[in-house]
Amino acid sequence: MLLRPKIFWRKSLEAKPWDVLVVGAGITGLETAKLLGEMGFDVLLVEKKPQLxxxxxxxxxxxxxxxxxxCGACLVGDAQRKVLSNKKVVPMTGTTILNCQREGNLFKLELVREGVVSFASAKAVILCNGFRPFDPSTQKNLSYGKSNSILTALEVEDILRNNGKLLRPGSHEVPKSICFIQCVGSRNERNIYCSRVCCGYAIRIANLLKxxxxxxxxxxxxxxxQTFSRSFVDDWAKIREKFTFIRQIPGELIPNKDGTISIYAKIDGVIKELFYDLVILSCGITPSEDLDQLAQIFKMKKNKDGFLSPSPENGVFALGTATGPKGIADCIAEVRCGLGGVVEYLEAWR
Ligand code: SF4
Ligand code: SF4
Structure with a gap:
């Protein structure tokens, strides 16, 4: 019974060359597909996850x-609605790119979805494969996974969505004192770059919690x-009044039996043990899990931080966090600037 839609999918994919293959349907891929579709280009939007x-x-x-x-969160839903209502854009979720060969100027693509391999061709490719949040369990000193009181900022968003307030997972106690640890997985020996978004993200969450x-x-x-909005300089004085800022990154997070977390910090020249009911890790941006594979398939180079280095002269473009850390607004701005080059490249086909 499942074969018929798969056959239809395969035939419709192969029927004609697509103007553009967009890989990744996060905010960058959605915005890219939306704008190209509105310009009248036929866009195949491929997303490896089951949802956009x-x-x-x-x-x-x-x-x-x-x-x-x-914060830009609502821009995603908006772009998604416009993509889904545009007949020039065909989104394919749960789909990955297996291979690509050049045939003249065309990209001949091999894709897989639900175990079924299919083929398509496109005139240009735009990689919008996004990022992977840093995995804090790879850094032992953070004790992530060893205590319910050490969470990532994304996990805190989840708790707020489900409970309407911050509770400690497991005990469901309301915390009285919490701290954010900034620069987790960024600005260190492994990833020397700044992830650019986590300061603004953490302060917005802190404001919401307060x-x-x-x-x-x-x-x-x-x-x-890192400053993150036009009004930040004005807001900074108010932010400093609301929260305590300690300019150091703790060496270790120590879970205690009562569920609190101990952090040793040097305050006014004296090392003190500080206790928190909950610790929130501001995890940085790292290259997406499929970046190496995509770089190999599309013969792309990587920059010094491990993100994609675009080579638009070959008809392969890269936008958004595929090329380095940036926030939602910057991803959208980059798409609006970057599409000029894509359109110029496609015009050569007409
Ligand atoms: S705060 Fe964020 S999600 Fe809410 S309206 Fe503003 S941009 Fe949209
Ligand atoms: S944006 Fe992220 S990596 Fe950069 S300084 Fe802020 S917390 Fe650290």
Whole structure:
């Protein structure tokens, strides 16, 4: 019974060369497909996950008292709706690229979906394969996975979505004091670059938590705070009043039997043991899990940080976090600038 839609899928894919293959349907891929579709190009949008939207679809609105804080989360749903209503764009979820051969200027593609291999061809390829959040379990000193009181910021979003307030997983206790650890997986020997988005992301979550739980005591352990919005300089004074900022990154997070976490920090020249009910890790951006494979298939080079280095002269473009860390607004801005080169390349076919 399942064969018929698969056969239809295969035939419709192979019927004609697509103007553009877009790989990845996070915010960058959606915005790219949306704009190209609106310009009248035939777009095949391939996403390896079962759903569209990527990481950004997991973020919730962080508006405060009904005032937008420009987190960009709602832009994903908007782009998704426009993609799904545009007949020029065909989204294929659960699909990965197995291989690609050049035949003249055409890209002859081998794709797999639900175990069925199929073929398609495209005039240009845009890699929007996104990023992978740093996995904190690979850094032993963070004790991630050893205590319910050590969470990633994304896990906190999940708790807020399900409970409407921050609770410690397992015990469901309401925490009184929490801290954010910034630069987890960034600006270290492994990844020397700044992930650019996690300062703004953490401060927006902290603001949201403070508005939901005004008694919550929030501390940031940080190196530098990256500015992230036009109004940030004005907001910074207010932010400093609301939260405690300790300019150092803790060497170790130590889970205690009562569920609290101990952190040793040097305060006014004296090393002190500080206790927190919950620790939130601001994990950075790393290259996506399929980046090496895509780089090999499309003969792309990587930059010094391990992200894609675009080679648009070959008809292969890369946009968004595929080329390095950036936030939702910057991904969209890059698409709007970068599509000029894609359109120019495609015009040569007409
Ligand atoms: S940009 Fe963010 S804060 Fe503003 S409305 Fe959209 S989701 Fe809410
Ligand atoms: S954005 Fe902030 S938390 Fe993230 S790596 Fe840069 S300085 Fe660190």
């Amino acid at each position: 939207g990527g990481h950004a679809a997991l973020y919730q609105c962080k508006a405060l008292d009904g005032k937008c804080v420009e 508005s939901l739980q005004p008694d919550l005591d929030i501390t940031f352990f940080y190196m530098d705070i």
